[in-house]
């Protein structure tokens with residue numbers, strides 16, 4: 001993601017609109033380039049960017065949108081691209097959780113100008129750690145290699161060291177692992193997508209439970225399955241619900257990340273760099289993260305429960321999971 005932001009030419013004080021529910025990796029590069037992450041609110045049952053709020057957050061300083069395909073769900077990507085085009089912004093797809101996901105039948109990464117995938121251990125495919133940044137746009141493609149390789153253009157010394165780049169090179173040994181893993185991707189993701197859709201089917205209509213929305217034209221790769229509790233329909237809190245599920249032998253997480261990104265101490269204290277945020281001190285941004293309000297984002301974090309489905313499970317297992325959720329929901333129904 002750092003390579004993507006550097007290649008996109010994001011400059012100090014520029015703004016990049018993205019999600020508050022994601023891994024910090026989405027915005028590390030934005031911050032290291034001295035740009036400003038701006039958080040837009042999310043859709044309630046996908047956790048993906050709400051295009052209407054993205055539009056509201058655009059200012060004269062906005063340079064890019066990072067669409068995070070949360071859990072592997074490329075929701076409303078086309079609308080985000082239209083907004084990006086209308087405002088001459090670069091659309092970066094954060095596909096870290098979305099290996100094998102399809103938007104309207106096309107692989108994620110084919111809509112935005114630059115996209116990034118994670119190969120960290122827990123992803124659908126992995127080589128231990130690392131990732132891939134890619135572009136089909138000639139403007140950005142060559143810059144990705146350069147900014148991932150200490151600002152060096154190995155083919156053209158004159159084009160080297162014109163700007164600062166870090167070393168994000170991956171070893172050939174890791175790349176060989178990934179090449180092998182890629183041959184398994186379709187099997188892995190088609191299974192996950194089938195199991196996720198089955199879980200939705202089995203849970204639809206369960207009082208107190210909101211299912212993970214995926215457009216029927218798309219394929220979600222379900223890095224996780226996100227349910228949300230509907231508190232007013234239940235006589236228990238989320239911790240009680242997940243505890244009761246555990247007693248049924250089924251593990252759902254009691255939440256996702258502890259706080260939206262803008263609620264993390266380094267955002268609230270603007271203390272990214274040894275207690276400082278130089279661009280704020282220099283007057284290049286007036287951003288105050290203590291004032292950020294994204295009500296849907298916060299509602300999701302208060303009520304979500306994640307189920308880590310994976311391709312080693314089968315239909316019978318998923319039906320059993322759904323049965324346990326229905327049992328607990330029925331027990332606590334108001």
Ligand SMILES: Cc1ncc(COP(=O)(O)O)c(C=O)c1O
Nearest residue numbers: 022023025026096118119120131
């Ligand atoms: C949405 C998202 N973006 C970025 C990252 C960062 O990826 P990595 O840990 O490979 O740097 C992650 C990691 O989980 C992620 O989930």
